[in-house]
Amino acid sequence: MKVAVIGLGIVALADAIVFARKHEVVVTGPVPDRVDAINARIFPLDEPDLAEFLAGNALNLRATLDTVDALRGADLVLVSAPISRDPETGMIRTVELESRIEFVHRHYPNVPIVIRSAVPVGFCDQMRQTLRSASLVYVPEFRREGNLLADALNPGFLIVGDRGELGARVGAALAAATDVGDLQIHRMGAAEAEAVKHFSQAYLAARVAFFNECDTFAMQHGLDARLIIDAVTLDPRIGGFARNPCFGFSGQRLPQSLNLLSQAFMDVPARVMNSVTSANDTRITLLASKVLEKTPRHIGVYNPQGTHRGSDTITQLQDRLRASGTRVTVFDRIAGQGDPEFEIFKRGCDVIVANRMSPELRDIRDKVFCRDLYATG
C-alpha cells in the first residue's frame, strides 16, 4: 500500500514513521528544511524518541515538496495542518487544512482522506458536504506529549469517526500499522469523534487544574499538599495519574481544546469547562506573588523545554515577574553537565523558577521555586 502524509508537524511525522515500517510512505509539506532533514533521516523536531527511531530503522519513507508527486498512486491519504486561533476575533482558523483537503479531493476524489488534526466539532461533516465527498473521515490521535513514539506504536484504543464501510476500512489500515495485535476499534459519527478528542483534553485540563487548586489551598493554609493529594488519589475512582501540581496546564493541545469547546458552545452553561482557563490565570498570578514575596533581586527562569513547545504557562509567569520590575533571566535549553553558562545563571540569580525539579538544580535546591511534589530529580 502507498500512503501519502500531508503535513510536516509532529502528528504527521509520527504517522509517517509508523506506516513506513510496512508501507511505502511519502510525506509532503511546504517546508524545505524539514523535507531535506527527513530525507537525510534526521528528525526535524525536538523529539528524541522519534529521532532515534527514524535514524535507526529501515523505513520506506521519503519526503517531497511536491504534493502531486506525494499523492500519485496513493491508497490512503493522511492530512494534518496547523490549526490556529485568530488573536483578534478568537475564531479558530482551519483554512490551511481545508485547502489541503480540497487539493487531495480534487485530484483523487475516491481515495480515503483521513483528517488527523484536532478539528472543531462539526468540521468533518461540513467538509463532506461542501466537497460532496464520501471519502473523508476523521480519526483523532491521543498520543501523550513526551510519550509520542510509544503511544503511536502501541495505542490503547482507536476511535474512528465514521460508522460505515469507509470507517471500517480506514480503521483496519491504521490498526494494522501499529504493533497492537487486537487493537480495539471504536467507530462513531464524525462529530462524536471530534468531540471525544476535545472532551478528553478538557477532562485532563480540569483534572490538572483541580490538583493545582488543591496545591494552592495547601500552600496558603500551610498544609502538606503532597500528603493530601496522595490520600485523595488513593481512591480508585480518582486514580494516581496526572496529579502532580504544576504552574498551570500547558502544552499546545489542552488550551486549544478548551478554546474550541467554549467557543462552540458559549450559550451552554458549562461552568467547569469554562473555568479551567481562568483557573490557570489565577494560579499564575498567585505563584508570581509567591515568588515576589521572597523579594528577589534577580529571578532566573529555568525552562529546559524551550519556548517553542508551547510551554505557555512558564512564559506567562515570566511575563508577570518581569512586569514587577524585577530583573529576570531566562535559561531556555537543557543544561549540559558542567555547562558554564548554566553555572553563571545559577550563581547569579537568587530565586530560580522551574516548573519541574531536575538533577541539574539539585545543588541550589534552596533557591528553586517550583511546585513539583513528585520530583524524581
Added chain:
Amino acid sequence: MKIAVAGLGPVGLANAIMLAHRNEVVAFDSNPLKVAAIQAGECPIADPDCARALSAVAAALSATNDVHDACVGAQFLIVATPTDYDAQTHAFDTSSIESVVREALACNPELTIIIRSTVPVGYTRGLRAVTGHKAIVPAPDFLRETFSLSDAMYPARIVVGDRGAMGESVGALLRDCAMRNDVPVILAAPDEAEAVKLFANTFLGMRVAFFNELDSIAMASGFDPREVIEGLARDPRVGAGHNNPSFGYSGLCLPKDGRQLLANFDNVPQDLMRAIVDSNDARKSFLADRIAETGATTVGIYRLTRSDTSENLRESAVQDLMEKLAARGVEMIIYEPVWRSEEFAGYRVERDFARFSREADLIVANRLSPELRPMAAKVFTRDLFGVN
C-alpha cells in the same frame, strides 16, 4: 475493648458493625426507634448489607439512648452524627458533634474521640480548643451510600488526623477491623485529614459535573453524548464510572462537601472550585428550560429520591429541578410511593403509577426504571446507561 458510637445513620451503623467484629460496641442515637431496632436485632436503616451483617455481630453490638451507658468504660468514641451545610452561615452545622462530645466527656473524660462526620477544615483544632480535650482526632469516612458497609470493611485508605501515638492507635483500631490487611494508613495533621475528605468528594462532584456539562453541550449541538462518553471511557486517563449524565450531582455528600470546601478556600484564589459548585445549579436551569420548552401541560415527576435504590429524599437533584420548573410556571404531579402524604411542596402526590402515567404528558425521571420503558416516548431523562 469497649467502643461507643454516636449516631446510627449509614456511617455510624457501618462503623458500629465493622468495629463489633473485634470489640464491644455500644451505639447511641437520639432517635428511640433506631435504638429499639438495634436492641431487637433489626436494621434501623434500609440497607440490605447492614441488615445481613447485623446478625453476625449481634452479641457484640448494643444500642442505648443514654450517653452515659455508652461512654462509661469506653476507650474510644466514634462520632458519626450528621453535619448538614447551612447556606446562611456558609458552613456545616456541626452542633450535633459539639453536643455529643460535651455530653460524652462529662461521662468519661478519658475518651479518645474519633470524628468520622465530615467537618470543615480546621474544625477539630477548634473543638480541641473549646473543650480543652486534646484527644480528638478526625478520621474521615469515605463511604458510598449504598455500599457503606463494604466500603467500611474494605477501605481504599485510612486517613487519621494526628501524626503521633494517638493517631497510630486510631489507625490501628480502624485497620484491624478492615477485611484487607494492606490498607494504607495515612497519619496527617488534623486540617489535612479534614481536607482530604472534602477534596475527594469535590473531585467526584467535578467528574459528575463534567459529564453533565458534556451532555448539556450535546443536547444543544446535536451530537450523540452516549457515543462520546463511551469513546472517552476507552481513554484510560478519563475512564469509566461516574459518567452517566443526570440532573445534577446529588446525595448526602457531594453537594455539601463542595460548598464547604469552597467556603474553606475563603481568600485563597480559585476558579474551578466555585465552578464545580455552580455547575450543578446551571445544569438544572438548563434542563428546566428544555422541559418548559416542550410545552407539556402536566409534567409528571417520577420519584423524589435520587434513584430506585435510595429511599432518601434529602439533597435529591429532582427537587431542585422542581423548584426551577415551578418558577417557569410548569404544572406538576408527583409519583413517589414512599411519600406518605397527599402533597409535596404544594404538588399532588399520586401513588397509583397507572393513573400518574396517564395524567402526565411528559414524565421527568432522573433515572430510567423498568416501569417507564413502555412509555419511553414521553419520558424526559438524561440517564444514558441505566446505572447510577
